[in-house]
Amino acid sequence: MFPGILRLVLTDLRSSWLEAVAALILIGAGIIGVAYFTTQAQHTQSQVRAAYQEEGAATFVVELSGVSDEEVDRLVAAVRQLQDVGPADAPYSGLELGIQADVSFLVFENAKQKEYLGARTNVLGVGPFFKPKTGYFVDFHWLNPSAPRAVLGIPLLPAAGEFRSPKANEILLPSTVTDYVGVQTGAQATVELVYANSDPPIVRRLDDFRLVGIFDIAGPDRGRIDPFWRLSYVGEPLLTARGTGGTEATTVPVLLNRAVVQDFLRSVESQRRSSSVPLPARSQLVVSATAVANVPAAQKKVVTLLEAQGLKPAGEADQPGAHTYRVLVPERNNFISAQREQRKIGTGGTYFAALLLILLAVGTGGLQVLATLTRWRDYGVLQAVGFSPVQILMVYGGQLLLVLTSAILLAGLAVLFSSRLAHSREVFATAAALAVLATIVGSVPALLWPMRTRPAAMLKELQ
Amino acid sequence: MIVPRLVLAGFGRRTIELILAALVIATLSAVIASATAVIEGARAALYRFERKERPDVIHVIGRFNRALFELPRRGNLPPATLPVYEPRIEPEELKSAVSNATVVKRQSLLRNVVTENSALNVYIFGIDPEMEQQVGAFHVAAGRFLTAGDQNVAVLDEASARSLGVRVGDSFPVRTAGDTDLRLTVVGVLDSVQFHAPPLATVPAPALQPSAPFVTSGVFVPLRTSEEIFARPTLTDALVVPKSSNEVPTVVDHIRQQFRLNTGVFVEESYTQYLRKVRDFQLTLTLFRAVSLLTAVLASAVVAALMHDVYKDRLYQYGVLAAVGFCPFHILALILGTAIIVAMAGVGSGLSLAAAFLPRQFEMPSLLANMGAVTPRFNGVVVALVIVAALAAVFAGAARTLWSLVRGPVARSLRK
Numbered sequence: 017m018f019p020g021i022l023r024l025v026l027t028d029l030r031s032s033w034l035e036a037v038a039a040l041i042l043i044g045a046g047i048i049g050v051a052y053f054t055t056q057a058q059h060t061q062s063q064v065r066a067a068y069q070e071e072g073a074a075t076f077v078v079e080l081s082g083v084s085d086e087e088v089d090r091l092v093a094a095v096r097q098l099q100d101v102g103p104a105d106a107p108y109s110g111l112e113l114g115i116q117a118d119v120s121f122l123v124f125e126n127a128k129q130k131e132y133l134g135a136r137t138n139v140l141g142v143g144p145f146f147k148p149k150t151g152y153f154v155d156f157h158w159l160n161p162s163a164p165r166a167v168l169g170i171p172l173l174p175a176a177g178e179f180r181s182p183k184a185n186e187i188l189l190p191s192t193v194t195d196y197v198g199v200q201t202g203a204q205a206t207v208e209l210v211y212a213n214s215d216p217p218i219v220r221r222l223d224d225f226r227l228v229g230i231f232d233i234a235g236p237d238r239g240r241i242d243p244f245w246r247l248s249y250v251g252e253p254l255l256t257a258r259g260t261g262g263t264e265a266t267t268v269p270v271l272l273n274r275a276v277v278q279d280f281l282r283s284v285e286s287q288r289r290s291s292s293v294p295l296p297a298r299s300q301l302v303v304s305a306t307a308v309a310n311v312p313a314a315q316k317k318v319v320t321l322l323e324a325q326g327l328k329p330a331g332e333a334d335q336p337g338a339h340t341y342r343v344l345v346p347e348r349n350n351f352i353s354a355q356r357e358q359r360k361i362g363t364g365g366t367y368f369a370a371l372l373l374i375l376l377a378v379g380t381g382g383l384q385v386l387a388t389l390t391r392w393r394d395y396g397v398l399q400a401v402g403f404s405p406v407q408i409l410m411v412y413g414g415q416l417l418l419v420l421t422s423a424i425l426l427a428g429l430a431v432l433f434s435s436r437l438a439h440s441r442e443v444f445a446t447a448a449a450l451a452v453l454a455t456i457v458g459s460v461p462a463l464l465w466p467m468r469t470r471p472a473a474m475l476k477e478l479q
Numbered sequence: 480m481i482v483p484r485l486v487l488a489g490f491g492r493r494t495i496e497l498i499l500a501a502l503v504i505a506t507l508s509a510v511i512a513s514a515t516a517v518i519e520g521a522r523a524a525l526y527r528f529e530r531k532e533r534p535d536v537i538h539v540i541g542r543f544n545r546a547l548f549e550l551p552r553r554g555n556l557p558p559a560t561l562p563v564y565e566p567r568i569e570p571e572e573l574k575s576a577v578s579n580a581t582v583v584k585r586q587s588l589l590r591n592v593v594t595e596n597s598a599l600n601v602y603i604f605g606i607d608p609e610m611e612q613q614v615g616a617f618h619v620a621a622g623r624f625l626t627a628g629d630q631n632v633a634v635l636d637e638a639s640a641r642s643l644g645v646r647v648g649d650s651f652p653v654r655t656a657g658d659t660d661l662r663l664t665v666v667g668v669l670d671s672v673q674f675h676a677p678p679l680a681t682v683p684a685p686a687l688q689p690s691a692p693f694v695t696s697g698v699f700v701p702l703r704t705s706e707e708i709f710a711r712p713t714l715t716d717a718l719v720v721p722k723s724s725n726e727v728p729t730v731v732d733h734i735r736q737q738f739r740l741n742t743g744v745f746v747e748e749s750y751t752q753y754l755r756k757v758r759d760f761q762l763t764l765t766l767f768r769a770v771s772l773l774t775a776v777l778a779s780a781v782v783a784a785l786m787h788d789v790y791k792d793r794l795y796q797y798g799v800l801a802a803v804g805f806c807p808f809h810i811l812a813l814i815l816g817t818a819i820i821v822a823m824a825g826v827g828s829g830l831s832l833a834a835a836f837l838p839r840q841f842e843m844p845s846l847l848a849n850m851g852a853v854t855p856r857f858n859g860v861v862v863a864l865v866i867v868a869a870l871a872a873v874f875a876g877a878a879r880t881l882w883s884l885v886r887g888p889v890a891r892s893l894r895k
Contacts, residue, residue, distance in 0.1 A: 038784055042777070042780060042781060042784075045777055045780075046777065049773050049774070049777060052773070053769075053770050053773070056766050056769060056770075057766060060762050060763060060765075060766045063762055064758075064759040064762055064763070064844055067758050067759055067762075068759070068846060071755070071846070071847060073846070173751075173752065173755075191747070192679075195540065195542075195745050195747065196679060197542070198542025198742075198743055198745070200742060232752065234752065237692075240692040241679075241692070243679055243681050348846075348849070349846060349847065353846055354846060357759060357844035357845070357846045358844065360763075360842040360843060360844045361763055361766075361844055363842060364517075364763065364767065364841065364842065364843065365766070367838070367841075368514065368767060368770045368771070368774075369770075371509075371510045371513060371514065371774060372510075372770065372773070372774050372777075374506060374510070375503075375506050375507065375510050375774055375777060375778050376777070378502060378503050378506040378778075378781075379503060379506075379777065379778060379780075379781035380781075381499070382496075382499045382500065382502070382503050382781050382782075382784075382785050383781065383784060383785075385495055385496060385499050385785075386496060386784065386785055386788050389495065389496060389788075390788075
């Protein structure tokens with residue numbers, strides 16, 4: 017019986033090849049459409065993931081307490097060796113240490129007087145592992161001691177010149193400073209490091225710093241600086257006039273080599289030996305995981321390492337000087353937000369894919385109705401000559417199966433020629449399965465429809 | 480009665496196909512409407528963010544002049560007559576560099592207004608009133624804003640007006656570069672000022688927002704008046720607005736090229752940072768656009784196939800009508816009438832479906848821009864697109880039949 021039915025299937029297909037080819041193309045296009053959409057959705061997700069990683073979503077901060085400056089360096093070196101951990105650094109942040117920088121440039125000179133334009137900003141001492149775009153974090157607690165411990169990542173974005181960690185006689189400046197003064201890269205700057213938490217403030221003047229790079233800065237201060245004009249007469253500073261801003265410390269930094277800041281801190285320490293108030297110490301480790309998804313694993317490994325070194329998780333009632341650590345996830349741009357945003361693409365993608373599949377079901381249903389109506393007479397004849405409804409279903413169901421198989425093969429062939437349509441076998445298999453399911457759901461009612469009509473009624477319609 | 484029968488009756492079992500075509504159009508319309516409403520909502524969110532960030536505005540500024548001239552002046556020091564920025568930007572030179580873009584010219588000055596009892600620093604901005612309002616917002620509390628034909632008049636904010644002790648209709652003197660006093664008549668007082676790319680606040684002066692690091696107040700005068708005060712047409716700064724944000728990098732290059740020999744001119748743009756912020760949002764939007772297009776094409780093909788089958792089956796009837804003397808125009812109207820009725824029935828149901836089931840909020844990723852959930856927008860574009868897609872599909876289905884009737888002899892249609 018089966019060879020006979022198969023012969024009938026093929027003969028019928030030959031007579032209505034145009035409809036069969038149309039259905040084949042539609043289903044094939046549907047499979048390719050779903051596969052292409054899934055591929056593009058995954059591609060978009062990976063692009064977004066890469067963008068988030070580039071923006072620092074894979075970075076987290078560990079704040080240490082009661083750990084000496086040398087010990088911090090040793091710990092950060094050990095963290096870099098951990099699996100799942102990428103670059104790690106422990107920058108010197110002026111906001112934490114109470115240091116500010118007055119950076120100025122000579123803008124006018126005659127025999128007696130010299131005029132400088134400059135700005136007071138935060139200072140950041142960085143080493144070769146520092147990543148300007150993702151490595152600068154400000155703890156709200158530094159700005160306001162009553163604020164909760166929370167860190168905000170402030171990206172430094174390249175604007176002009178070189179964008180790397182500065183050497184000992186180099187400096188990188190925010191564009192608000194360079195635009196205010198009117199200087200380009202290559203200019204010679206004078207830097208005055210100021211430790212303001214002593215009376216009088218401790219100041220160290222450093223000349224001939226070469227401006228190697230300029231960066232734009234995002235963040236809460238929107239590039240806010242405290243500009244000043246300075247006049248010196250016969251080599252002696254005479255007057256410094258500051259603007260009205262700058263009553264609060266700005267988060268906008270200048271980038272200096274870490275050794276410069278370290279030296280200054282040592283000199284401050286030696287000058288303050290008699291002071292009872294201890295000098296604030298560097299406490300922040302900025303750690304990047306190798307990928308956004310690896311952040312939890314990297315955090316665990318860092319915590320294990322710190323605990324192995326005798327540090328304990330920080331609590332509210334810690335004694336001053338206790339060896340503690342606190343892992344902080346940056347506000348807003350962190351791995352949790354990154355994963356949540358990525359999931360939105362998946363949710364939106366599912367919505368659109370569902371619409372596509374509904375359309376495929378309705379579309380193939382329509383084509384099946386078209387085929388059924390074209391063969392309406394054949395159904396009546398087959399039933400009249402003794403075919404049972406199941407056998408008729410096998411004939412036309414077999415045709416649909418053949419069309420489906422050919423459509424999958426056609427789509428597979430198209431995918432072989434262009435990997436952009438489906439980047440993996442799994443994607444193609446899923447797309448084919450979903451498209452076949454949608455096709456069957458859409459077509460079966462139209463296949464069953466003639467079975468419910470009596471042969472006599474069908475043959476009567478022929479007259 | 481005959482016309483509706485000719486348009487809608489006599490399809491036999493093909494009525495099922497017509498109903499199904501309408502159903503597919505309904506699904507197609509629902510899909511296109513949902514997708515377009517989401518995309519329109521996303522575009523609107525992006526547009527709102529773009530209006531807020533203004534990545535299309537390029538700021539060209541001269542370097543700050545030596546701060547000596549910005550010092551607060553007290554006692555017997557004479558009034559100063561020099562600007563905040565060095566005037567390095569020749570308007571014609573800038574215009575030639577950005578011929579296809581809009582240039583908003585500015586002269587930003589700092590002046591002492593000296594009265595009998597006091598001297599006060601004020602920022603004076605020479606602006607093109609119409610252009611400036613396209614990039615900033617000025618809310619007038621009393622009087623009016625500047626107009627293009629104004630001369631020797633000023634609009635100032637409430638803080639400056641209070642400090643100067645002037646109201647609408649009063650006047651006050653400003654020292655010009657020619658060492659003469661120019662009297663400016665106040666025509667309006669502003670209670671809020673959103674001045675795009677204001678200069679840094681570097682001297683004590685009246686301010687609407689005293690803690691802001693940039694200038695939040697000032698005296699706004701027409702450019703012609705500021706040129707008279709300044710005694711030169713050279714600009715201290717300017718805003719360049721290209722026709723679209725995408726042109727910003729090219730325009731910036733042109734400006735840099737034009738002023739390459741003038742190291743005191745700086746170009747600032749926010750387009751690069753804007754792109755960084757909306758990258759994830761734009762990528763997702765592109766994906767959804769591609770899927771919607773693909774869906775529309777697929778569904779239209781199905782509708783066209785169904786309609787073609789319906790019309791093919793009815794070709795004989797059209798041949799009979801032609802043979803009994805129906806004019807081709809009437810037959811065309813019958814064919815298109817059926818197509819339009821089916822399309823409109825589908826569109827109506829599809830739009831209702833979409834309106835009923837479309838999510839009220841749609842989540843799109845925007846980590847750095849923080850744009851929040853997108854509200855799908857059901858607007859004219861959505862309806863127009865749905866109607867166009869449905870009509871295109873049904874007309875594509877009718878095309879071959881129409882072609883046979885128009886080009887072929889009637890006998891061929893009757894033979895079928």
